Amino acid sequence: MRRGHRNRILLAGAMLLAATVTFGFIIGGQESRDFSLTKNLDIYISLVRELNAFYVDEIDPEKLVHKSIAGMLSTLDPYTSFYPEDESDDLDFMTTGKYGGFGSLIRKSGDYIQVTNVYNGFPADKGGIRAGDLMISIDGTSLKDVSSDEASGMLKGEPGTEAEIVIRRNGEEFTKTLKRERISISAVPYYGMVDDNTGYIRFTSFTQNCIAEVREALIDLKDKQGAEDLILDLRSNPGGLVKEAVEIVNLFVRPGQEIVSTRGRAKQYDAVFRTSKSPVAPDMPVIVLINRASASASEIVAGALQDLDRAIIVGERSFGKGLVQVARPLSYKAQVKITTAKYYIPSGRCIQAVDFSHPNEDGSVGYIPDSLINTFQTRNGRTVKDGGGIIPDVTVPSDMLNRFTSELYVQNMIFDFATEYYWSQPQPEAPDNLKLNEGDIERFTAFLVEKKFSYSTESESLLDELERASREEDLYAGNSEAIEKLRNGLSHSLEKDMAAYRNDVAELLESELAGRYFYDSGMVQFSLPRDSQVKEALAIAGDRTRYYSLLNPTAGI
Numbered sequence: 001m002r003r004g005h006r007n008r009i010l011l012a013g014a015m016l017l018a019a020t021v022t023f024g025f026i027i028g029g030q031e032s033r034d035f036s037l038t039k040n041l042d043i044y045i046s047l048v049r050e051l052n053a054f055y056v057d058e059i060d061p062e063k064l065v066h067k068s069i070a071g072m073l074s075t076l077d078p079y080t081s082f083y084p085e086d087e088s089d090d091l092d093f094m095t096t097g098k099y100g101g102f103g104s105l106i107r108k109s110g111d112y113i114q115v116t117n118v119y120n121g122f123p124a125d126k127g128g129i130r131a132g133d134l135m136i137s138i139d140g141t142s143l144k145d146v147s148s149d150e151a152s153g154m155l156k157g158e159p160g161t162e163a164e165i166v167i168r169r170n171g172e173e174f175t176k177t178l179k180r181e182r183i184s185i186s187a188v189p190y191y192g193m194v195d196d197n198t199g200y201i202r203f204t205s206f207t208q209n210c211i212a213e214v215r216e217a218l219i220d221l222k223d224k225q226g227a228e229d230l231i232l233d234l235r236s237n238p239g240g241l242v243k244e245a246v247e248i249v250n251l252f253v254r255p256g257q258e259i260v261s262t263r264g265r266a267k268q269y270d271a272v273f274r275t276s277k278s279p280v281a282p283d284m285p286v287i288v289l290i291n292r293a294s295a296s297a298s299e300i301v302a303g304a305l306q307d308l309d310r311a312i313i314v315g316e317r318s319f320g321k322g323l324v325q326v327a328r329p330l331s332y333k334a335q336v337k338i339t340t341a342k343y344y345i346p347s348g349r350c351i352q353a354v355d356f357s358h359p360n361e362d363g364s365v366g367y368i369p370d371s372l373i374n375t376f377q378t379r380n381g382r383t384v385k386d387g388g389g390i391i392p393d394v395t396v397p398s399d400m401l402n403r404f405t406s407e408l409y410v411q412n413m414i415f416d417f418a419t420e421y422y423w424s425q426p427q428p429e430a431p432d433n434l435k436l437n438e439g440d441i442e443r444f445t446a447f448l449v450e451k452k453f454s455y456s457t458e459s460e461s462l463l464d465e466l467e468r469a470s471r472e473e474d475l476y477a478g479n480s481e482a483i484e485k486l487r488n489g490l491s492h493s494l495e496k497d498m499a500a501y502r503n504d505v506a507e508l509l510e511s512e513l514a515g516r517y518f519y520d521s522g523m524v525q526f527s528l529p530r531d532s533q534v535k536e537a538l539a540i541a542g543d544r545t546r547y548y549s550l551l552n553p554t555a556g557i
Contacts, residue, residue: 077339085333101156103183113143113151120519123178132419136166190524191217198541199227202524206240206297211247218280229285229541239296249304250275259304262324264341285547286311287537291398292364295319299351303390307346309380309551313392314537320365320388322351347376353388365389380552393550396533404497405504407455417447418512431514431526436506445498459490
């Protein structure tokens, strides 16, 4: 790194120190805290300066400082994050859903970069790029051994600029010239009728103006397709802008209702958000689907509709993220996303997990001790609880993959076979027409043999651990016969697994192919009739007595 650039970083730190010192003199009543901050910033800058001058090897000040920033922020909540100038587009994309590029998703696959999804109607799609294609180079720069993050940065750019991409498909290479566009990912990848009376909206992100897409879908379902009730699917929606969440609730709730308030140490970020417009569907029965990956603004919508007794919540306890983040500018076009407040929904409860000590593997709220849980009341007097996330009115676990199908998915066997199938078979008329026959399943089995697919069951893994422990404790010799007998009894084979899980495998393959032939909307449409949480939502929607008794269980007393 150039010496001048290092000096600019150190100068920026010195300027920050000077500003902090000045701040300490101006603001009264906080001398002790200000002195501690100034003192430790002075120590930090001195340390970096000494390392830069005297460390035995050449150091990269930018890398060093960025790592120290990451370490500092790791002591706070998981959502306060630093974005250097070259990552500012990532922050913009999270809030707007827009970026300059080609409209595809990628990942590292072997030595090169593989396309995993293509968005309908954007440059990659129009240029003939398809899922499964390998990207070999961009504008003459090889992508061999390049990370997916680096490749993503190379693909993004100003709308209107072009790039030449060398693609490898089915062993052949060719060049595509694509022009970048402003990519705006739809917040509603699919909506439609799931039976004669029930409309369905899949809603995936709370980006700027997402309300327009949801409103349009709701009006079309209600006024043109005859929907009498609605399933609003917020599963795996990570959230986004709080104002958009309030607008979504306002589609179903009359004006003047408090939806969410924010409270924090910096009073400038305290606010109360209320509905202000006439609703589109004030009386339509609504069922909201959530899961462990429904977070932030999704939890505001689900929680507010629950607190106001305006919707039935179905699925799993949500993620438990009730913190407000605000993007603040820093020097040299860097930014920091700072947690400034907590969300509180109409009953007065906070969505944020109160205990991070027992999280689920995905980071969502896990076990919460009863001593940390408080009870609140909905408008109709129903009991709801805090502690983290939204607890559904009707709990339905997500459909889980078994170990065999999970390994097929994780090892990309489903993805890679779907790529071969896509190029060898014509497109069906609709997602519902996708039905693999026995010949297709036999072909997939042969594909697994060719790829030397293998995995260990959980029982086998546990038995391996038992054998290892018994050897360490000198117990294996006396128990080897029993252990090996158990191993033979627990053994599995591809033939047995394919026979046992044939239907699950076929459904996974058909779902992947629905996405290949009909984009994301096709995959959603294909999954609906097979989704246990959607089935439960449909059952509630079709039983008005049950629906209203869930909203007001004491009404008949």
